[in-house]
Amino acid sequence: MSSILRIALQKSGRLSEDSYQLFKECGIRFDYGTGKLKSVSSNFPAEFLFLRDDDIPGYVEDGVADLGIVGENVAVESARNIDTVHRLGFSKCRLSLAIPRGNEWNGIQDLSGKNIATSYPLILGNYLRDQNISADIHVISGSVEIAPGIGLAEAICDIVSSGSTLLSNGLKEVEVIFRSEAILIARSTLETEKQSLLDKLLFRIKAVQAAKNNKYIVLNAPNAALDQIKSLLPGMKSPTVTPLATEGWSSVHSVINENDFWENIEAIRSAGAQGILVIPIEKMIY
Ligand code: ATP
Ligand code: MG
Incomplete structure (x- = not known):
């Protein structure tokens, strides 16, 4: 029998919306709401259980669920033998x-x-x-x-x-x-197949989180200012620079951390950049 990850989520409360949204952004579809207690994903080997948040650490420790999302406060207070796999950054x-x-x-x-x-x-x-x-x-x-x-x-x-x-x-x-913030918890000893499903899930979660923290930036700059602007836009490797139809100007494309963007935007503008576009990124794979 092929493996399926059983994932416990809060049924309804301060963790629920963001938990459901996270799986949606990871491209993992399942039905929730309408009083359902569990739901099987239509496109990922996962089954979701909808529970009171306080019950989640215990269910994960006992193996009723393989993974769960809870507040770190609840996980620590439960004193259960569970692993924190990843910090999720919501429900702070x-x-x-x-x-x-x-x-x-x-x-x-x-x-x-x-x-x-x-x-x-x-x-x-x-x-x-x-x-x-x-x-x-x-x-x-x-x-x-x-x-x-x-x-x-x-x-x-x-x-x-x-x-x-x-x-x-x-x-x-x-x-x-x-x-505290929401964390992804796991049973401390997952079977090999479940562990590799968890690795797949984590890969997606990290891509979604990286995308949230970064923006795609496009701007026009006079060629004389390119070196200075490139140093302010480190990008994933280095910025892409392509010539514009207008002589002496280029278009610069890069990825920039949201925080660096606000730090550097004045310097980028005063270096001579124009027509700056900042575009959200949906997924980002390193
Ligand atoms: P359940 O019915 O599932 O037992 P609950 O009422 O115990 O839900 P919620 O109030 O939905 O729990 O909170 C769930 C978690 O959200 C908390 O344990 C905490 O980690 C986090 N949280 C974030 N902000 C708040 C807040 N303002 N008040 C309470 N919890 C918060
Ligand atoms: Mg509770």
């Missing part, structure tokens, strides 16, 4: 300590002997141990941010992305203890 958030807004904060030692409410006892416990702080961890599974208001704890440790939930509960963020 941080795990932070917060205290009532009116309270003074002089540093982590302020939490000594205090009660801290969290759904992340493992990550928080490790952090406190590293900081040599002994405090009581009070585990609650949801709505952690109301704990100080009802006298359950003096501080909380919870996921923050914009900080608006903290604000509306009268809390302030005082310390970031963990930074």
Whole structure:
């Protein structure tokens, strides 16, 4: 029987859209939504399972699924024996300590002997141990941010992305203890055939990610400025330069990192470049 990768994704939540989008961009088609619990891809040997995110690390460890996408916070907190295969760069958030807004904060030692409410006892416990702080961890599974208001704890440790939930509960963020993003996890021992399917998938994911970080740039430049402009546009090997119909001018084509683009665009313009086009790249294979 030929192998098929079983991939666990969050059914619906903050990871779902970007996870589905990633596979779409990798050219892997499958149906989702409409209350389905699983779906087989029509063009890649993969079957997708739609689950609560908290269940994904366990299913991957137990071999119900071969791969999964979860927040690193959930993967670490689960303490499961799973491998992090790749960082995916979406669903970014941080795990932070917060205290009532009116309270003074002089540093982590302020939490000594205090009660801290969290759904992340493992990550928080490790952090406190590293900081040599002994405090009581009070585990609650949801709505952690109301704990100080009802006298359950003096501080909380919870996921923050914009900080608006903290604000509306009268809390302030005082310390970031963990930074998270979505990660691709795998069972620690994959059979050879599954491993080679995973390698194929990773190849595609990397091509999609590289394309997102880079732009194709086309511009016109006077020949006298070419050397300077070429040095500002390193490209994958080196820029392509072709003569324009207008005497003394060339067209320059290159690939540029999004960040380098904004850094260098002024220099490129003042070197004499005109008609600059910046075009998104769909896939990029090194
Ligand atoms: P499920 O119903 O699958 O158990 P959930 O409610 O536990 O979902 P979500 O709120 O969808 O989980 O968050 C999933 C993951 O998205 C989090 O574990 C975290 O890694 C990430 N995330 C990103 N931003 C936020 C945020 N603002 N709040 C919570 N989680 C966030
Ligand atoms: Mg959950």
